[in-house]
Amino acid sequence: MHDNASGGDGVSPAGVDVLIAEDSRIQARMLERRLTEAGHRVRWGENGALALAMARERRPDIIVSDIEMPEMTGYEFCKAVKTDPDLRTVPFILLSTLSDPIDIIRGLDAGADNYVTKPYEADYLLARMGALLATPLAAADDTGDAMLEVTLAGQKFRVRAGRQQVLNLLVSTFENAVSKNQELIVANQELSVARDGLQKSNEELTALNVEISRINAHMVRDLKAAAKVQRSLLPPDNVDIPGTQIAWRYVPCQSLAGDFLNVFPLDGEHTGLFVVDVSGHGVPSSLMAVTVGRFLTPKISDSSLLVRQGPDGRVVVVPPAEVATQLNHLFQADEFSGLYFTLLYGVLHLPTGRFDFCSGGHPALVRLPADGGDVEFHATESFPIAFVPDVEYAQQSIQLLPGDRLFLYSDGVPEAMDKDRNPYGDEAMAACIRDSRGQPVGAGVAGLLAAVEKWCEPEGPLDDVSILGVEWRP
Amino acid sequence: MDQFRRIQTGKKGDIHLVAFKDKKILDDTVLDEIRTEVTHLIGKASGPDVLLDFANVEFMSSAMLGLLGQLHRKISAGHGRLKMCGIRPEILTVFKITNLDKLFSIHKDAPTALATFT
Numbered sequence: 001m002h003d004n005a006s007g008g009d010g011v012s013p014a015g016v017d018v019l020i021a022e023d024s025r026i027q028a029r030m031l032e033r034r035l036t037e038a039g040h041r042v043r044w045g046e047n048g049a050l051a052l053a054m055a056r057e058r059r060p061d062i063i064v065s066d067i068e069m070p071e072m073t074g075y076e077f078c079k080a081v082k083t084d085p086d087l088r089t090v091p092f093i094l095l096s097t098l099s100d101p102i103d104i105i106r107g108l109d110a111g112a113d114n115y116v117t118k119p120y121e122a123d124y125l126l127a128r129m130g131a132l133l134a135t136p137l138a139a140a141d142d143t144g145d146a147m148l149e150v151t152l153a154g155q156k157f158r159v160r161a162g163r164q165q166v167l168n169l170l171v172s173t174f175e176n177a178v179s180k181n182q183e184l185i186v187a188n189q190e191l192s193v194a195r196d197g198l199q200k201s202n203e204e205l206t207a208l209n210v211e212i213s214r215i216n217a218h219m220v221r222d223l224k225a226a227a228k229v230q231r232s233l234l235p236p237d238n239v240d241i242p243g244t245q246i247a248w249r250y251v252p253c254q255s256l257a258g259d260f261l262n263v264f265p266l267d268g269e270h271t272g273l274f275v276v277d278v279s280g281h282g283v284p285s286s287l288m289a290v291t292v293g294r295f296l297t298p299k300i301s302d303s304s305l306l307v308r309q310g311p312d313g314r315v316v317v318v319p320p321a322e323v324a325t326q327l328n329h330l331f332q333a334d335e336f337s338g339l340y341f342t343l344l345y346g347v348l349h350l351p352t353g354r355f356d357f358c359s360g361g362h363p364a365l366v367r368l369p370a371d372g373g374d375v376e377f378h379a380t381e382s383f384p385i386a387f388v389p390d391v392e393y394a395q396q397s398i399q400l401l402p403g404d405r406l407f408l409y410s411d412g413v414p415e416a417m418d419k420d421r422n423p424y425g426d427e428a429m430a431a432c433i434r435d436s437r438g439q440p441v442g443a444g445v446a447g448l449l450a451a452v453e454k455w456c457e458p459e460g461p462l463d464d465v466s467i468l469g470v471e472w473r474p
Numbered sequence: 475m476d477q478f479r480r481i482q483t484g485k486k487g488d489i490h491l492v493a494f495k496d497k498k499i500l501d502d503t504v505l506d507e508i509r510t511e512v513t514h515l516i517g518k519a520s521g522p523d524v525l526l527d528f529a530n531v532e533f534m535s536s537a538m539l540g541l542l543g544q545l546h547r548k549i550s551a552g553h554g555r556l557k558m559c560g561i562r563p564e565i566l567t568v569f570k571i572t573n574l575d576k577l578f579s580i581h582k583d584a585p586t587a588l589a590t591f592t
Contacts, residue, residue, distance in 0.1 A: 338540035
């Protein structure tokens, strides 16, 4: 009856009949493969009830059973085996998660011979099987009626267990604990290494953060300085040039703008005025704007393109088309970066009212005649500056009558978009300028800006807005 | 075939057909990607003929004109030709305001434009 294959001749007997009770097909298949590889014959029951029927059909040499299973749990299955006179000496290994100390008691009570904690290494299980089969349970040893009293977690349990079984279970539990403890020590060491690594990374990150903050602070400071330089390119709030009435408004959409404008006396008879709009936004555009500004200064210097010293020591006013041609020449790079600007630069001759101007791809100059005639648009005849190398810029002229007004602006005015992305447009702009007739030029400029801002509600303009208005009053 | 994110490409004989996929070309990032993709496409060709199709484009920033200027120079330098088509009226205004409609070769639609490459 008790003819197990171990024969007591070794701890890893090959070719024993193993019965697995396991409800997970994957777990069962993995275990089956490992056991088969080790030379064992394997049967598998999906739950305790099926496995019990299989055990009764043919007595296995050893049983390995999961605990949580439908129909019949591992404990119930174990108890059924251990109370079956034909099967009681078959070694029974419970696969437990051992999450609760009560599990031990349950195992004892059910008569399990050994515990293996899940997750387990197949080799560990095989070693356990070998050990169990090497020390076979004597049928006589298990009297079946020895009652032990155990107190666990403040609760008293009375369990039925034989000495050999208790010893086996105790040893297996202790071995489990030692094995788990070793795993814990290794895991702890790994954690410790990982923690050291993390701490090092953290220190590096902190250092990097400090560096980023420093660079950021530096950039903010530079940007503020650049914005200040840009503001210095603008005229004073109240421009007072005899023979004219001048007003301007400038609303950049970011702290750094691509737009700028200015108006200033060039000599006793000439007043220069311009609006510049560099394509794009942000740092590259504003840097270009600042650079352009250096050339558009009324002070005689090496860099000024607007005026130069004549042979007789008098100031010579450079014609606007020549200024534009020279700017275009200066801003040619070997490889065009795609950055360019439009410019409308004009010179008003105060004694005669003659206005000479050049537009490099800039939106049309608007004239509001004092005699009641309709607004005129004077469109550009040249390309934007820096766009095409070696081109001559065309000069245009208008003869003003006393009281005539000129409006220069950036494309942020006619191209301002409402919430549905409709442009404000030339016609609305013309109407607004027309309506300002009879009011001071300042009211006309402020009115146009207010109209653009209203058009862009609620978000406000997405582009820089520049407006410069001049009235000739000889 | 469709290896680019921002442009759809094709060929008609030796002519590179480039259609912009974006409705809005306003963002610097979009612009940079278009620049990279078109440059990559025509970079290998010598004397490339290129037709840019704007049919999908509803909004375009002034910086896009700069990119077109860049391509115009690059292609002209290689003795190729750059032409454009499918530009809707609102966008054509941007070309007109800057006088650049006189620099670029602009046509109504792709068939009309293709007929001018002879």
